[in-house]
Amino acid sequence: MNAxxxxxxxxxxxxxxxxxxxxxxLAVIAENQPGVLARIIGLFAGRGYNxxxxxxxETEHEKHVSRFTIVTTGTxxxxxxxxxxxxxxxxxxxxxxLTVEGNFLARELAMVKVQGAGxxxxxxxxxxxxxxxxxxxxxxDSFVFELTGKPDKIDQFISLMVPLGLVExxxxxxxxxxxxxxxxxx
Amino acid sequence: xxxxxMMTGAEMVLRALADQGVQHVFGYxxxxxxxxxxxxxxxxxxxxxxxxxxQGATHMAEGYARSTGKCGVALATSGPGATNCVTGLTxxxxxxxxxxxxxxxxxxxxxxNDAFQECDTVGITRPCTKQNWLVRDVNDLARTxxxxxxxxxxxxxxxxxxxxxxxxxxAKGKYTGPKGVTVKSYQPRTAPDAHAxxxxxxxxxxxxxxxxxxxxxxxNSGPEASKLLREFVALxxxxxxxxxxxxxxxxxxxxxxxxxxxxxxxxxANMAMHDCDVxxxxxxxxxxxITGRLDAFSPGSKKIHIDIDPSSINxxxxxxxxxxxxxxxxxxxxxxxxxxxxxxxxxxxxxAWKRQIDSWRAVDxxxxxxxxxxxxxxxxxxxxxxxxxxxxxxxxxxxxxHQMWAAQFYRFEEPNRWxxxxxxxxxxYGLPAAVGVQxxxxxxxxxxxxxxxxxxxxxxxxxxxxQYRLPIKIFILNNHYMGMVxxxxxxxxxxxxxxxxxxxxxxxxxxxxxxGGKGIRCSRVADLDAAIMEMINTPGPVIFDCxxxxxxxxxxxxxxxxxxxxxxxxxxxxxxEVGTAIDAKGKxxx
Numbered sequence: 001m002n003a004x005x006x007x008x009x010x011x012x013x014x015x016x017x018x019x020x021x022x023x024x025x026l027a028v029i030a031e032n033q034p035g036v037l038a039r040i041i042g043l044f045a046g047r048g049y050n051x052x053x054x055x056x057x058e059t060e061h062e063k064h065v066s067r068f069t070i071v072t073t074g075t076x077x078x079x080x081x082x083x084x085x086x087x088x089x090x091x092x093x094x095x096x097x098l099t100v101e102g103n104f105l106a107r108e109l110a111m112v113k114v115q116g117a118g119x120x121x122x123x124x125x126x127x128x129x130x131x132x133x134x135x136x137x138x139x140x141d142s143f144v145f146e147l148t149g150k151p152d153k154i155d156q157f158i159s160l161m162v163p164l165g166l167v168e169x170x171x172x173x174x175x176x177x178x179x180x181x182x183x184x185x186x
Numbered sequence: 187x188x189x190x191x192m193m194t195g196a197e198m199v200l201r202a203l204a205d206q207g208v209q210h211v212f213g214y215x216x217x218x219x220x221x222x223x224x225x226x227x228x229x230x231x232x233x234x235x236x237x238x239x240x241q242g243a244t245h246m247a248e249g250y251a252r253s254t255g256k257c258g259v260a261l262a263t264s265g266p267g268a269t270n271c272v273t274g275l276t277x278x279x280x281x282x283x284x285x286x287x288x289x290x291x292x293x294x295x296x297x298x299n300d301a302f303q304e305c306d307t308v309g310i311t312r313p314c315t316k317q318n319w320l321v322r323d324v325n326d327l328a329r330t331x332x333x334x335x336x337x338x339x340x341x342x343x344x345x346x347x348x349x350x351x352x353x354x355x356x357a358k359g360k361y362t363g364p365k366g367v368t369v370k371s372y373q374p375r376t377a378p379d380a381h382a383x384x385x386x387x388x389x390x391x392x393x394x395x396x397x398x399x400x401x402x403x404x405x406n407s408g409p410e411a412s413k414l415l416r417e418f419v420a421l422x423x424x425x426x427x428x429x430x431x432x433x434x435x436x437x438x439x440x441x442x443x444x445x446x447x448x449x450x451x452x453x454x455a456n457m458a459m460h461d462c463d464v465x466x467x468x469x470x471x472x473x474x475x476i477t478g479r480l481d482a483f484s485p486g487s488k489k490i491h492i493d494i495d496p497s498s499i500n501x502x503x504x505x506x507x508x509x510x511x512x513x514x515x516x517x518x519x520x521x522x523x524x525x526x527x528x529x530x531x532x533x534x535x536x537x538a539w540k541r542q543i544d545s546w547r548a549v550d551x552x553x554x555x556x557x558x559x560x561x562x563x564x565x566x567x568x569x570x571x572x573x574x575x576x577x578x579x580x581x582x583x584x585x586x587x588h589q590m591w592a593a594q595f596y597r598f599e600e601p602n603r604w605x606x607x608x609x610x611x612x613x614x615y616g617l618p619a620a621v622g623v624q625x626x627x628x629x630x631x632x633x634x635x636x637x638x639x640x641x642x643x644x645x646x647x648x649x650x651x652x653q654y655r656l657p658i659k660i661f662i663l664n665n666h667y668m669g670m671v672x673x674x675x676x677x678x679x680x681x682x683x684x685x686x687x688x689x690x691x692x693x694x695x696x697x698x699x700x701x702g703g704k705g706i707r708c709s710r711v712a713d714l715d716a717a718i719m720e721m722i723n724t725p726g727p728v729i730f731d732c733x734x735x736x737x738x739x740x741x742x743x744x745x746x747x748x749x750x751x752x753x754x755x756x757x758x759x760x761x762x763e764v765g766t767a768i769d770a771k772g773k774x775x776x
Contacts, residue, residue, distance in 0.1 A: 046306030047298025081298070 019075040023052065024099040025106060025176050026083065027184055028068040031091040032058045039089060040068065049082050050074060053108075053151070055173040065093065069176045096184050103179040109172045110154045111136070112145045116165030124164040131157050142167075195324045195355040196221035199288065202331040204231040205364050208259050210250060210625050211235070212243035216263025217303060218290025221355035235625060235654055238646035240267050242618035244274020244345075245644070248283045249619030252605045253580055254626045255408055257284040257339050264290045265303030268349075269310060273612060275345045276314040280609025281431060282406055284343035286334050287311075293353040294322050307349045316344035317372075322351065324359035332367035341374025342495040343406055374494060378511035378519050386466070386490045386507050387523040393464035394535035395542075396424045399447065399476075402431030402608070403469015403493060403513045405601045411514035412601045415468065416440070418521055422529075423536060425543055427455035429470050430593055431608045438597035444543065448476040449744050450590040453551035453753055454543050459484050460750035461542070467491045469513040472503040473609070474775075482749035492516045551742040551755055552594055561711050563588065563663045563734040567595035567635065570661060573718050578630045580623045582606065584616040584640030587669035587740045592635040614643030617660060621647055624656040631659070631722065638664040638688050645697070651727040652702045659721050660729045662694060665736045673739045678746075678773050698729035709733035747772025 030036050037056060044051050053071040058064065072082060079097075087095045098104040112133070114124050121143075128135065128145050131153070137144035147157055151174060158169060178184065193201065199222050203211065212235050215223045226234050237243040240262040247258025258278075262271050268289040278285045292301040297320075308318045317337050321327050327350065334346045390396060398419065404411050412435045419426050419442050426436050427444040436443060445452030447459055456478075459465065465487045470476070477483045483503060491498075491505040492513055499508040509516050554564050581596055582605040583589040589606055598604050605623060607615035620634040634641075641662055651658045671686040695705030704724050708717035708731070721728045741756020745768045754767050 042306070042309050046309040048294075049298065 019077070021073050021075055022079065022099075023071060023073045024079050024097055025104065025174065026068075026070045026072065026086070027096045027098055027176060027178075028070060028086055029093040029095075029184065030066050030068060030089070031093070032064040032066040033091055036066070036091045039091070040070075040086070043085055043089070044072075044082075047081075047085065049078065053173040055175055069174055071174050094185060096178075098176050098178055101178060104176050105179060106150055106174050106176040107148055108151050108154055108174050109146065109148045110158070111170045112147065112158060112161055112166060113142060113168040114145065114161055114165045115142045115167050117141055120164045124161060127157075127160055127164070133157065191361045192358055193361050194221070194358050195327050195350065196225045198324070198328045198359070198361050199331065199350070199355070200225045200229055200232060201361055202328050202364070203259065204229075206257075206332070206335050208232055208257075211259045211261050212237055212246040212250075212622065212625075213261030214238075214240050214243060214263065214267060216265075216267050216290065218264035218292060218352050219261065219267075219288075219350075219355075220290075221352065222261065222288070222290070222350075234261075235621075235650065237618070237650050239644065240270035241273050241614070242621070242644050242647040242650065244271050244278070244285065244287065245612075245615050245618035246622030246625070246647075246650075247285045247287075248274065248278050248281075248615075249582060249605050249622030250626050251278075251283050251285060251622075252405075252619070253602050253623040255602060257286055257335055258622065260285065260287045262287065262289050263303065264292055264307065265305045267303075268305055268307040268347075271347075272310060272314060273610075275311055275347070277607050277610040277612045277615060278345035279314050279316070281607065282343050282402060283345065284338040285345040286331075286338050287345060287347045288331075289347060289349050290355070291320065291349045291351040294351045295353070297351065307347065311347045314345070315347050318347040318349065320349045320351075321354055324354050324357040327354060327359065328362040329367060332362070332364040333369055335364070336368055337372060340372065341376075342403075342498075375496075375510055376494065376512040376515055378492075378509050378516045380519070382507060382509045383516065383519045383523050386509060387520055387527060387529060389488055389490060389507060390422070390424075390464055390466065391527070391529045391531070393424075394532055395458075395462045395539040396422075396464040396466065396531070396536075397444075397458045397462040398424050398426040398466045398468060399428070399459060399470055400426060400432045400435055400468045401429040401470025404432055404435040405469075407469065407494075407513040409601060411435070411469075411512075411517060414514060414517035414521060418517055418524070421521070421524060422531060424466070424531075425458055425540065427451070427458065429473070429476055429608070430606060432470065433593060433604045434598035434601045437599040439599060446593050448473075449478070450594065450740055450742065451744075452594075453549050453742050453755065454546035456744065456750040456753055457546045458543055462487045465489045467493075467505070468517070469493065471495075471498045472501070474502075477503065478744045478752075479747055479749045482751075484750070549755065551753070554738070554741075554756060557735065558711060560735045561709065561714060561732060563591050563665065563738050564595055565711070566661075566663060566714065566732050566734055567591050569714050570633070570635070570718055571596045573715065573722065574631060574633065577722070578627075579603065580605070580620075580627060580630055580632045582616040582619040582623060582632070582634045584634070584636045584643075585611045585613045586637045586640055586671075587665075587673065587738075588635055588637040588640075588663040590670075590740045591663070596635070613637075613640040615640075617641060617644050617658070618647045618650075620658040620660070621651050621654075621656055624651070624658050625654070628656070632657075633659045633661050636660055636662045637669060638662055638666060638691055638694075639668040642692075648698070648701045648703060648727060648729070655726065657724070657726050657728075659724075659727070661721070662729065662731050663734050664691070664694070664731050665734050665738065666691060667736060669738075670740070676739070677768050694729050694731035698727075701727075703727040703729060705729050705731065707731040707733065745772060746775040
C-alpha cells in the first residue's frame with residue numbers, strides 16, 4: 001500500500017504483517033494487583049494485537065496470584081512478540097503458550113436463553129439433552145441452558161438454537177490447562 | 187454526489203475541518219503528519235498557526251474555544267508531538283473545554299513495533315480525553331473526524347483525539363460529509379425533567395436565605411444561558427456567587443453579586459453559602475476548592491443541582507433536587523415555571539438575609555496594606571482593571587497568587603472574557619491561551635495576567651505571537667517567588683521556603699526585545715498608570731514586568747481542612763496566625 005506512494009525504499013514502509021495467521025492459547029500467571037489487567041489489555045490495544053478471548057481470576061488467594069487465559073490470533077512473529085512483551089511485564093510471573101507446548105484442555109461456559117412454545121420448545125430441550133446442556137431456569141415460555149465445552153461446541157449449540165427462539169447469550173470466554181502431570185509454575 | 191468524493195486521507199482531514207467551519211488550527215509539523223501539512227500548503231480555507239511546543243497548541247485551542255464558544259483544534263505529529271499534548275488535554279478535560287486534537291501515527295503495519303516516533307497515543311490519552319480513536323481505514327477517517335467534533339461539543343464538552351497513521355493519510359478513500367453524523371451510543375440529555383423543574387421552583391419559593399452558586403457550565407452552555415441567568419436573578423432577587431470558571435456569567439457590577447466563592451473567594455460569598463437555606467447550584471460541580479471541609483459544607487441548606495453530566499450529581503455533595511439538563515434549557519424552564527406560578531419570595535426574610543450579607547460585606551475581606559513605594563500586586567490588578575474596563579478586553583491567567591488576585595480584583599461583566607486553568611491548575615496556560623484568544627479576536631485587547639514563574643513554562647509561545655502579529659500583552663506580577671508555593675510553605679511548613687524562590691530570573695524586558703516584541707518594566711507606584719497605558723497603546727506584543735511587593739500573600743483564604751465560616755482574613759494577620767492556621771489533618775490535604 002505504501003511502497004509506491006513513497007519516494008524512498010525505506011524499511012519503514014515494508015509491511016511484514018501480511019503472513020499466515022495462527023490462533024494461540026496463552027496461560028499467564030501474574031500478580032493480582034490493581035492495574036495489572038489494564039496493563040495487559042493496554043499492551044494488546046496499544047500494539048494492535050488481537051484478543052479473541054480473555055478470562056482472568058485469582059487462582060491462589062494467599063499469594064494474590066491471578067491466572068489469565070488469552071486466546072489471540074496473529075502471524076508467528078506477532079505471536080512471539082506478544083509472548084515476549086507479556087513476559088517482560090513487571091507483575092507477570094510466567095507466560096506459557098499452551099498451543100505450542102502440546103495437548104491442552106480448553107473449556108468455556110455459556111448460558112443461553114431460548115423463548116418459545118410448542119414444538120420448538122420440545123426440540124430445544126431435546127437438542128440441549130444431546131449437548132448435555134442443563135436447564136438452569138425454566139418458565140412457561142422460556143428456558144436458560146447452561147452448557148460447558150470447547151468453544152466450537154458452544155458455537156454449534158448456539159447456531160442450532162437460533163431458529164428455535166434464541167434471544168440472549170452470555171459466555172465466559174476460554175479457560176485452559178495443559179493435559180498430563182506437568183504444572184505451570186507461578 | 188459532493189458528499190461521496192474520492193480523495194486521500196490527508197485531503198479528507200482538511201476537507202473535514204473546512205466542513206466543520208474550522209478557521210484556525212494550532213499545530214506543529216513532523217514526520218507522521220507531513221501529508222496533512224502538504225494539504226495545508228495547498229489550500230486557504232483553514233489557517234494554520236505554527237506553535238513552538240505542542241503544549242502551547244493545546245492551550246491556544248483552549249483559549250480559542252473558551253473565548254468563542256466554538257471547538258478548538260490542534261494538530262501534532264506522532265510520539266513526542268502527541269505526548270506533549272497530554273497536559274493540555276487533561277486541562278481541557280477538567281475544565282470541560284471542547285477540543286479536537288489530530289495526531290499523526292506511524293504507518294499501521296508498524297504500530298506496536300516501537301517504530302521511530304511511535305507511542306501508544308490512544309492508550310496514553312485515554313484517561314485525559316472524553317473519547318479517542320485510532321483510524322486504521324481511510325474510509326472511516328472523515329466520519330471519525332465528524333464524530334470527534336460531535337463528541338467534543340455535545341453534552342458536557344471535552345477534548346477528543348483522532349490518531350491517524352501515515353499510510354491512512356496517503357491512502358485514497360471515500361469522503362463522507364458532516365451531515366447527519368452522530369454517535370448512537372452518545373446522546374446526552376439536554377432537556378430538563380418537568381417534575382424536577384417544578385420541584386426546584388417549589389423549593390426556591392419557600393426559601394428565606396437562598397443563594398445561587400454558578401459555574402463554568404453556564405459559560406459552556408452559551409451566551410443565552412448567561413442572559414437567562416441574569417433574568418432569573420433580576421426576577422427572583424436571589425444573591426449570586428460563582429466559581430472561578432463561571433466568572434462573567436453574571437456581571438460583577440450586578441446588584442446581587444457576591445463575588446467569587448471558594449478557597450480564595452469572598453468572605454460574604456462563603457458565609458452566604460454556609461448559612462443559606464436553599465442552594466441552587468447551576469453548572470458547577472462542588473469541587474474541593476469550593477466546598478472546603480465537606481462535613482461542614484453548608485450544613486443547613488436544601489440543595490438543587492443543575493448539571494448536564496449525571497455523574498457530577500451526588501458525587502461529593504448529596505443534593506435534594508437533581509436536574510440533569512443543559513443549563514440554558516433548565517434556566518428557561520425554571521423561568522417559565524416561576525412566571526406561571528407567579529412566585530414571590532418572602533420579602534421580609536429576603537431583606538433580612540441581604541442585611542446579613544451586607545454585614546459580612548462590611549468586613550471588606552479584600553483589604554490589604556497599601557503602599558506608596560512598592561507596588562502591591564492587588565493594586566496593580568486594580569489599576570489594570572480601571573484602565574482596561576472600558577475596552578474590548580479578554581483576560582487569561584497562569585496559575586498561582588496572581589491568578590487569584592486577578593479573579594478577586596478584575597471585575598468581569600460578560601461571559602467568555604476570562605480564560606483560566608481551574609481544575610488542573612496548569613502553570614504556563616495563560617500565555618498560549620492568550621495567543622489563541624487573540625487569533626479569534628484580532629482587534630481586541632488580550633492580556634495574560636502572569637506570574638514570574640508560570641510565564642517561563644511556555645515563554646517560547648511569545649515567538650508565535652510575534653510571527654502572527656498577535657498583539658498579546660503579558661502582564662507579569664513579578665515577586666521573584668512561586669508565590670502560592672511560598673504561601674503554603676508559610677502556612678504548612680514553618681516558613682521553610684524550599685525551592686520556591688525564583689533565582690536567576692531573566693531580564694523580561696530584554697527577553698521581550700530578543701523575541702522582537704516590546705518590554706516595559708515598572709517598579710514604582712507613581713509610574714504604574716503611565717506604564718500600563720504605554721502597554722495598551724503599543725500595537726504589538728508586550729511583556730510588562732511589574733515589580734511587585736515580594737512577600738504579599740493572597741487572602742482571604744479557607745485553610746485546608748476548614749469550613750466556609752472559618753476563613754482567614756488577610757489585612758491584619760500576624761505571622762504566627764499564618765503559621766498555625768492549618769492543623770495536622772489539614773496539612774495532608776492539597
